[in-house]
Amino acid sequence: MIYNLAQLMERTAGRFPEKEAFTCLNDSISYAELDRKANQLASCLIQNGLEKGDRVGIFMNRCLDTAVAVYGVLKSGGAFVAIDPFLPLNRILLIMKDCGIEQLLTTPSQSKKIKVISDAAPFLISIIGLSDEQDTKTVSWPSVFSRSLEKFVSPRILEDDLASILYTSGSTGTPKGIMHSHHNILALARLEAELHDSDEQDRIGNFAPLHFDQSLFGYFSGPLVGATTVIFPDSYVKLPASLSALVAKEKITLWFSVPLLLIQVLVHGAIEKQDFSALRWVRFGGEVFPVKQLRALMLKWPHVKFINSYGPSELFRCTYYVLDEPPKTDDPIPLGTVWGNTEYKILDANDREVERGESGELVVRTTTLMIGYWNDTERTENAFYRIAKAAGYDHIYYRTGDLVQENAKKELFFLGRKDRQIKLRGYRIELDEIEAVLLKNDAVKEAAVVIVQKDSNNRSLEAVVKLEELTEYTTDDLIRFCKNGLPPYSVPQKIAILTDFPRTATGKIDRKQIIKSLETPT
Structure with a gap:
């Protein structure tokens, strides 16, 4: 039995030591190597003063090093905070100060930006991934990977321990830090693996950056079953024809992305020239997929099953709808029904359940539900809908803010937002x-x-x-x-x-x- 994400990697490294865990262009890393390097990074972080529950920033573009960074932080008992390298400086500093980041993981390609950040962040005690001199202590990757593990003792990590903080937009102008535990993310990995019936033969296309929750599919569901996750660099994601060719070359079997990426590949990817016979599932989410483009893509890939996936970052995903054939009309695609270990209610403005067919706000109770918002008790409480069952015991639902309607088949349809998100x-x-x-x-x-x-x-x-x-x-x-x-x-x-x-x-x-x-x- 595994109950944390460090155990996930250790188990898979034991089962498939020489198998490719992650690849990015011409670089790859096996499960055994990834497990060893993650332990070395964990050892380094702990030596630098990390205590269980501390937050560690990951400041990287889409690259192979992100896998080592994620699992190294998790094995140290810390929580990773992925920071978008394209954010403006004041927003980066706001996130780092908000969650108390003292150690930052990066790559030499980010050295110029890191210099600016370190000059403005005196609270940083170490930067791992650079060999050049900075005012803040730096440790190069070769130095990390030359560490002996003879005396390394991994900390005891519980399933409810903090694993990640994901920052999203906030209505007040301050980003919200969504806290997820090892249990939440491990539950997500299991549900996604079950949804696709995935195994070690699969090759997962990872198109999203680490600060985007769609990326967790490749970083955790893939390793759970021993699949290979292919990280697509920024330059390829921005060029549909190059992306299309690389997906075919890598023989991707599982695709999960926003609809926009699929539309760009459909229109500009010259997909008729490529062999996508390995592809068996395409899952999309994050926004509405216009039905005309969806139908056109499904007609070009008749052998592929498509899934509409829905869920806010506070619980990752919660509903799915499988399309076995192209839509015959331009009617909206359903959000579908909830997957395992999940239930929902549809509430009116007074928090009363509506009758089937009536619209209302979707509230969801699920195993992947966030711990809450970092350092914001009031916002956390406002996000939850509670049903008291006994003193000190509530059923807790997340208020999605999404207006939905349920049809006779118990399928949910998205109608819009309650707020201005x-x-x-x-x-x-x-x-x-x-x-x-x-x-x-x-x-x-x-x-x-x-x-x-x-x-x-x-x-x-x-x-x-x-x-x-x-x-x-x-x-x-x-x-x-x-x-x-x-x-x-x-x-x-x-x-x-x-x-x-x-x-x-x-x-x-x-x-x-x-x-x-x-x-x-x-």
Whole structure:
């Protein structure tokens, strides 16, 4: 029996020592080598002062080193915090300060960015992965991997111990740190392996960066069964034709990504020229897949089964819908039904269960449910819906904020959001967060951020602002300001400056009129 993620790797390394665990282009690492290197990294972290439960930052692009970093942190008893290397500096520092990161794992390719970070982060005690001199103590990877394990004793890790903190957008302008335990992630790995009936013969395409929860499929479900996970570098993910060719070359059997990636491969990937006969499952999630493109892709890959997968980062995934054949109509694809060890309710505005066929908020109780939000008790409590069963014992559900409807087959359909959170290109974006950042600019008096539907397949993130009087500020200035405070995917594609906003009868900003004006061609 295994109950933590360190045991997961140790067991698989024992079963398949020489098998490829992870590959990235021409580099690969076996399970035995990965297990050994993870132990060496764990030894180094502990020697540098890490105690169980401490958070360790991983600042890397998609590369083979991420696998060693993840399992090394977990084997040390720490929790990994994946940091997007493309975030602006102040947001990186905000995340590091928020969860108390004192040790950072990186690669030489990030040395310039790390220099800037270390200069602004005096709380860092060590940076692992660099050989060049920094003000902060650095340890090179060769130095880590030359360590003797003769005296290394792995800490005792319990299933409820913290394993990871995943940061997402927050409506107040401050990112939310979602805490997941070893139990949560191990449960996810088991459910995903069961969903695909995967085994050691599978080759998993890992298209998502480590800070995106879709990546956990390859990092944990793959090793659970002894499969090989193929990490696709950033450069390939951005070039559909190159990505398509590499997927075929690597003989990927399991694909999980946002719909946008699949659409780009469909339109620009020249897939007719490649051999995808090894591919047996394609799972997509993170946003709605337009039915016309989904049908077109399914017709090109008739041998593949497709799965619509749904779930917020607070519980990873919770529903699935298998498409055995291309949709015959353009009706929306169901979210499907919940998978194992999971239940749900649909509630009205007063937290009463609705009748079947009526819409309401989806709340979910599941084995993969987060511990809570890091350092934010109030937000954690507000995220949960509790049913008291006895003194000190509640059934705890996560409030997804998603409005759904259940049909006669007990299939769920997504209807929209209760709040102003949206999904765009697979990323969860809080429109209120963008407005909060804009309002931090002294030149901005009011701001409104909206999603504009240009056509059926094109949504644009846009903003309108009202400036303080006598302020000389341009839209380019505002976009640069946003880039310094937001991740790239949250920066508005366009910002318009208005002399005043359209208003509702109560004087509030009329966002519907703003959207209507932006959607109307000029």
